[in-house]
Amino acid sequence: MANTIRIEGSNRTEFGxxxxxxxxxxxxxxxxxxxxxxxPTFIALPMKETTNALRRTNAxxxxxxxxxxxMAVVKDVQRNPVKRQIEHIDFLEVRAxxxxxxxxxxxxxxxxxxxxxAFVDMQNLEVRADVTNLPERIVVNVExxxxxxxxxxxxxxxxxxxxxxxxxPEDSVVTVEVPKExxxxxxxxxxxxxxxxxxxxxxxxxxDAE
Numbered sequence: 001m002a003n004t005i006r007i008e009g010s011n012r013t014e015f016g017x018x019x020x021x022x023x024x025x026x027x028x029x030x031x032x033x034x035x036x037x038x039x040p041t042f043i044a045l046p047m048k049e050t051t052n053a054l055r056r057t058n059a060x061x062x063x064x065x066x067x068x069x070x071m072a073v074v075k076d077v078q079r080n081p082v083k084r085q086i087e088h089i090d091f092l093e094v095r096a097x098x099x100x101x102x103x104x105x106x107x108x109x110x111x112x113x114x115x116x117x118a119f120v121d122m123q124n125l126e127v128r129a130d131v132t133n134l135p136e137r138i139v140v141n142v143e144x145x146x147x148x149x150x151x152x153x154x155x156x157x158x159x160x161x162x163x164x165x166x167x168x169p170e171d172s173v174v175t176v177e178v179p180k181e182x183x184x185x186x187x188x189x190x191x192x193x194x195x196x197x198x199x200x201x202x203x204x205x206x207x208d209a210e
Contacts, residue, residue, distance in 0.1 A: 004132075005053045006062040009045040020087065029086050033063060033070050035093035041070065051086055058102045058134035061091065073100060073131060094131040101128050101165050104135050110143030112176050118142040121172045126165040127158060135159035145176040 012023070012030060020030050029050050033041040043065045053059065054077060061072050072091035079086055094100060103124040112118055118140075125138055138158065140151050154169035 004060045004062055005056065006064070007045055007049055007053060008064045009043045011066045012042045012044045015042070024085070024087070029089060031063075031089040031091060033072050033091045033093055034075065035070075041065070041068075045089070047086070050089070054086070054089075057105060057136040059136075060094070060131055060134060063091065071095065071131070073102070073134070096132055098131050099128050100131055100134075101126055102134055104138050104162075106173060107137050107139050108142055108174060109139055110141045110145075112142050113144060113146040115178045116145070116147040116176045117179055118145070119175045119177065121175055122153070125153070125156065125173065127162040128165050129159070129162040133159075133161050135162050140174050142174060142176060147176060147178045149176045150174065 009028075009031070012019075014022075023030050023044055024047070027047040028044040029047050031043050031045050031050075033043065035041075043063065045063070053061070054074065058073070061074070063070050063072055070091075070093050072093050074089065075092040076090040077086060078088040092100070104127055105124050106120055106122060108118045108120060110118075120140075127135060127138075129135060135158075138156060140156055142151065145151075150172045151174040152169065153164060153166050153171045153173050156164070156173055158164060
């Protein structure tokens with residue numbers, strides 16, 4: 001299947017922080033596969049291979065373990081806030097022909113007119129797509145767009161087989177405008193420090209008289 005990543009792991013029977021720590025020392029990542037209406041499956045996955053695989057957006061995983069295998073998509077990834085190391089992965093079991101809702105990152109291509117620049121208003125769009133054909137990115141073409149023009153959600157060209165999931169199709173996904181330039185002229189103080197500290201004429205005369 002297109003965009004499918006196969007990883008071989010193993011069942012896990014130990015739980016808790018201590019067990020998870022030992023697994024990470026052994027270069028394994030604890031993971032859970034959730035399925036509607038059935039008990040979740042607890043597995044351990046090879047750290048390096050899995051970490052590299054997660055760089056792919058919305059990939060379909062074929063997870064093999066001791067007594068079986070499941071097709072799944074990533075539901076959640078927990079990372080160490082300091083080391084950014086993956087600490088746990090939640091997967092959602094899926095089946096061929098099933099459609100799921102995923103977040104897809106938005107990218108821009110093309111040249112705008114003049115000094116106008118394209119600004120991405122929505123970094124991700126939710127779409128519904130077949131699990132065997134989940135999109136990795138959505139590309140918005142801004143070729144020839146001028147200052148003040150927008151690309152609305154309803155006008156975005158989606159990957160084949162994908163359906164946009166959004167509350168308001170009139171929401172702006174990309175805005176094209178000329179950046180506002182801040183003034184480069186330095187501010188002129190109304191009173192220089194020297195002038196502020198200088199004595200008045202009368203004060204100066206009094207000082208000379210002392």
